[in-house]
Amino acid sequence: MIIVLILLRVIQNAESQFYPLYTVFSDKNYNNEGWQVKSSYGTTLFTQCDNQTLFGGFNTFGKSTLITYNSSLPPHYQIIISVKIWKIDSWNDEWIYMLLDEKIIKQQYPIGEGSRICGIPDEDEVFSYEVQMIHTNKFIFIIITSTLDQAANNESWGISDFKIEIMQCPKGCNYCFDDLNQCDYWINLKSYLQTPSEFNQWKRDDNTTISSSICAGFNITGGQHILGVNQTAQNIIFDLPPHFQALVELKLWLFDNWLNETFILKLDDLQLLEEPLNQSGPPINCGSLTLKVAFINLRAQTSHSQDSMKITFATKSNSSNMKYWGVNAIEVYVAKCSINCQSCLGPGAKQCTACIQDWILFKGQCIHYDKIPPLTCGYIKIVQKLKQISNNINQIQFKSDLIAQETLKLGENEIEFDSTTPVLNFEIQARCPQNLRIHNSIHSYIRCNNQQIYMFTRSCQNNSTSFIFQINFYQKFEQIKQFILKLSETSVELYQLVILDYQLTKILTFSLNFTQI
Numbered sequence: 083m084i085i086v087l088i089l090l091r092v093i094q095n096a097e098s099q100f101y102p103l104y105t106v107f108s109d110k111n112y113n114n115e116g117w118q119v120k121s122s123y124g125t126t127l128f129t130q131c132d133n134q135t136l137f138g139g140f141n142t143f144g145k146s147t148l149i150t151y152n153s154s155l156p157p158h159y160q161i162i163i164s165v166k167i168w169k170i171d172s173w174n175d176e177w178i179y180m181l182l183d184e185k186i187i188k189q190q191y192p193i194g195e196g197s198r199i200c201g202i203p204d205e206d207e208v209f210s211y212e213v214q215m216i217h218t219n220k221f222i223f224i225i226i227t228s229t230l231d232q233a234a235n236n237e238s239w240g241i242s243d244f245k246i247e248i249m250q251c252p253k254g255c256n257y258c259f260d261d262l263n264q265c266d267y268w269i270n271l272k273s274y275l276q277t278p279s280e281f282n283q284w285k286r287d288d289n290t291t292i293s294s295s296i297c298a299g300f301n302i303t304g305g306q307h308i309l310g311v312n313q314t315a316q317n318i319i320f321d322l323p324p325h326f327q328a329l330v331e332l333k334l335w336l337f338d339n340w341l342n343e344t345f346i347l348k349l350d351d352l353q354l355l356e357e358p359l360n361q362s363g364p365p366i367n368c369g370s371l372t373l374k375v376a377f378i379n380l381r382a383q384t385s386h387s388q389d390s391m392k393i394t395f396a397t398k399s400n401s402s403n404m405k406y407w408g409v410n411a412i413e414v415y416v417a418k419c420s421i422n423c424q425s426c427l428g429p430g431a432k433q434c435t436a437c438i439q440d441w442i443l444f445k446g447q448c449i450h451y452d453k454i455p456p457l458t459c460g461y462i463k464i465v466q467k468l469k470q471i472s473n474n475i476n477q478i479q480f481k482s483d484l485i486a487q488e489t490l491k492l493g494e495n496e497i498e499f500d501s502t503t504p505v506l507n508f509e510i511q512a513r514c515p516q517n518l519r520i521h522n523s524i525h526s527y528i529r530c531n532n533q534q535i536y537m538f539t540r541s542c543q544n545n546s547t548s549f550i551f552q553i554n555f556y557q558k559f560e561q562i563k564q565f566i567l568k569l570s571e572t573s574v575e576l577y578q579l580v581i582l583d584y585q586l587t588k589i590l591t592f593s594l595n596f597t598q599i
């Protein structure tokens with residue numbers, strides 16, 4: 083047992099490794115696709131510092147420079163973002179501000195620290211930053227800027243060795259929380275990325291359309307002077323496919339200081355998230371305005387099966403200070419039911435609770451309505467034997483090569499034959515009771531298909547009369563065959579569960595009884 087556990091742990095660890103998704107500004111990889119640069123200096127975006135090529139650097143990234151990076155990521159559940167910041171020349175207590183997705187880094191660099199590496203003969207220094215976080219949002223946004231206030235040939239900065247590593251979701255999953263649990267049922271139903279038209283249906287509580295704004299190149303629904311504290315943003319999604327759970331991801335953008343406020347997320351008026359906010363982002367040049375900016379990744383999940391869903395975002399504050407918020411990178415996921423299910427309790431083929439048209443619920447599974455016809459009978463052989471059959475058995479004994487005798491009990495037995503069994507053979511041995519004075523007969527009723535019914539009556543003539551019925555059925559449809567076998571000491575009844583005319587039906591396949599005459 084211990085060995086198994088250790089092995090499992092080793093395997094798990096091996097699979098849970100961070101995968102280097104994106105590495106740039108090192109080792110000859112200087113493709114700056116996805117990066118936007120505002121207010122840079124000089125004619126090139128790359129400079130040399132010692133033996134390192136920097137994105138930016140001396141006389142290139144300086145006062146007011148703001149760089150952003152934006153990318154979509156494959157399904158993942160953890161992330162590491164790392165970057166090297168090169169402080170070049172005479173920074174005098176200025177700050178570098180980094181929004182490494184939702185993680186905010188504010189670092190002050192005093193004058194005179196470091197050694198002379200490049201630029202003018204003033205001290206330079208390289209700092210490594212790394213953040214690791216739970217992260218499932220499809221998008222990663224990076225913003226880097228500084229509070230430098232002198233010329234770019236006096237104080238400047240650059241970056242190198244930018245790296246994104248992720249823990250990937252298991253193969254076949256569009257979304258996951260980890261790599262241990264099943265996740266292949268999540269589908270990405272809707273994305274409201276950044277294009278304002280995607281947000282046209284989002285309304286405030288007074289039914290007015292919410293317009294969008296741009297901050298540091300990112301389109302945000304809402305934003306400064308658009309969506310205020312105490313207001314809501316709402317949208318309804320229709321025509322959801324059959325599903326059993328719903329999940330919403332978003333990036334919540336907060337402008338100004340949010341310290342005593344709350345963010346609320348509701349799905350269909352059910353409050354799923356009441357997130358206390360304590361965010362005070364660094365000042366970022368949003369374009370025409372410099373605002374304190376922070377954004378956080380949020381998600382909420384609930385059991386859900388209706389075919390429409392109302393999504394409500396709201397913020398609440400006790401303070402009368404107006405401040406603004408917005409959303410983007412909204413992703414709606416649903417956990418879809420198995421194929422042909424109209425509704426279900428969970429993933430997998432056996433958790434359906436209703437089926438789409440022409441499909442019938444059969445043992446939790448949706449099966450096409452004509453896919454389970456009754457068995458077709460092969461032949462019936464009735465042998466009347468005089469030789470007494472085994473004494474230590476019931477008067478009526480049911481046997482089949484396909485069923486382990488010891489699994490059968492008196493009462494109801496559920497029997498399933500898999501779809502690949504072409505012929506079902508059954509044998510019933512019936513022994514007349516020993517007391518001659520009781521006159522019994524064996525009635526057998528064998529349904530071969532909808533039309534043919536065979537009825538037999540046999541009288542017990544003396545002590546040792548025995549009947550052996552051998553019945554073979556064959557079935558041309560390769561489907562699971564489900565039966566209910568009712569056994570008593572003196573009777574056998576076998577019912578097949580079939581689907582006829584869109585209905586799950588129990589058909590008596592055969593029965594044998596002793597009845598008194």
Ligand SMILES: *[C@@H]1O[C@H](CO)[C@@H](O)[C@H](O)[C@H]1NC(C)=O
Pocket residue numbers: 132133134
């Ligand atoms: C430059 O390269 C040398 C040798 O390859 C190395 O020792 C040194 O640390 C490098 N300098 C920087 C700033 O990376």
Ligand SMILES: *[C@@H]1O[C@H](CO)[C@@H](O)[C@H](O)[C@H]1NC(C)=O
Pocket residue numbers: 116118151152153154299300
């Ligand atoms: C962000 O990424 C998306 C998809 O990769 C792209 O369509 C969009 O233009 C990007 N936005 C910015 C600001 O780079």
Ligand SMILES: *[C@@H]1O[C@H](CO)[C@@H](O)[C@H](O)[C@H]1NC(C)=O
Pocket residue numbers: 172173174232233236
């Ligand atoms: C460069 O910055 C330093 C301190 O940050 C300052 O003393 C110096 O005057 C600046 N030089 C120029 C040319 O602005």
Ligand SMILES: *[C@@H]1O[C@H](CO)[C@@H](O)[C@H](O)[C@H]1NC(C)=O
Pocket residue numbers: 276277278299300301
């Ligand atoms: C932001 O919205 C504008 C339209 O207002 C659009 O042209 C632009 O592509 C959008 N930017 C992104 C990054 O989606």
Ligand SMILES: *[C@@H]1O[C@H](CO)[C@@H](O)[C@H](O)[C@H]1NC(C)=O
Pocket residue numbers: 289
């Ligand atoms: C909201 O506005 C739309 C038109 O923009 C209108 O059709 C709808 O009836 C309004 N709903 C409510 C609840 O006022």
Ligand SMILES: *[C@@H]1O[C@H](CO)[C@@H](O)[C@H](O)[C@H]1NC(C)=O
Pocket residue numbers: 341342401
């Ligand atoms: C937040 O609330 C606390 C206590 O309720 C209060 O002392 C503090 O001043 C508030 N801060 C702001 C920024 O409103």
Ligand SMILES: *[C@@H]1O[C@H](CO)[C@@H](O)[C@H](O)[C@H]1NC(C)=O
Pocket residue numbers: 342343344398399400
């Ligand atoms: C607002 O005040 C009420 C009662 O004074 C308190 O229960 C609630 O938590 C406060 N909300 C926030 C967001 O501070």
Ligand SMILES: *[C@@H]1O[C@H](CO)[C@@H](O)[C@H](O)[C@H]1NC(C)=O
Pocket residue numbers: 360
């Ligand atoms: C808010 O965040 C600041 C700094 O990040 C921390 O010092 C403070 O304790 C937080 N306040 C609450 C109520 O969590």
Ligand SMILES: *[C@@H]1O[C@H](CO)[C@@H](O)[C@H](O)[C@H]1NC(C)=O
Pocket residue numbers: 311312398399400401402403404405
């Ligand atoms: C938000 O609502 C609360 C309670 O309703 C109120 O005290 C506060 O002044 C409102 N704030 C704004 C900015 O409207």
Ligand SMILES: *[C@@H]1O[C@H](CO)[C@@H](O)[C@H](O)[C@H]1NC(C)=O
Pocket residue numbers: 525526527573593594595
């Ligand atoms: C056997 O007995 C059961 C229960 O009494 C009855 O429903 C069934 O029709 C009988 N079968 C025959 C063949 O008489």
Ligand SMILES: *[C@@H]1O[C@H](CO)[C@@H](O)[C@H](O)[C@H]1NC(C)=O
Pocket residue numbers: 468543544545547
């Ligand atoms: C028992 O019944 C069979 C006919 O079913 C008959 O051939 C046989 O002779 C009988 N035996 C006795 C002992 O009556």
Ligand SMILES: *[C@@H]1O[C@H](CO)[C@@H](O)[C@H](O)[C@H]1NC(C)=O
Pocket residue numbers: 516518544545
């Ligand atoms: C029937 O069986 C009983 C008990 O075993 C026995 O006493 C009796 O003689 C038998 N009758 C015949 C006709 O064989």
Ligand SMILES: [Ca+2]
Pocket residue numbers: 171172173174232236237
């Ligand atoms: Ca300076």
Ligand SMILES: [Ca+2]
Pocket residue numbers: 170171198199200201202203204205206
């Ligand atoms: Ca220098």
Ligand SMILES: [Ca+2]
Pocket residue numbers: 172173174176230231232237
């Ligand atoms: Ca300065």
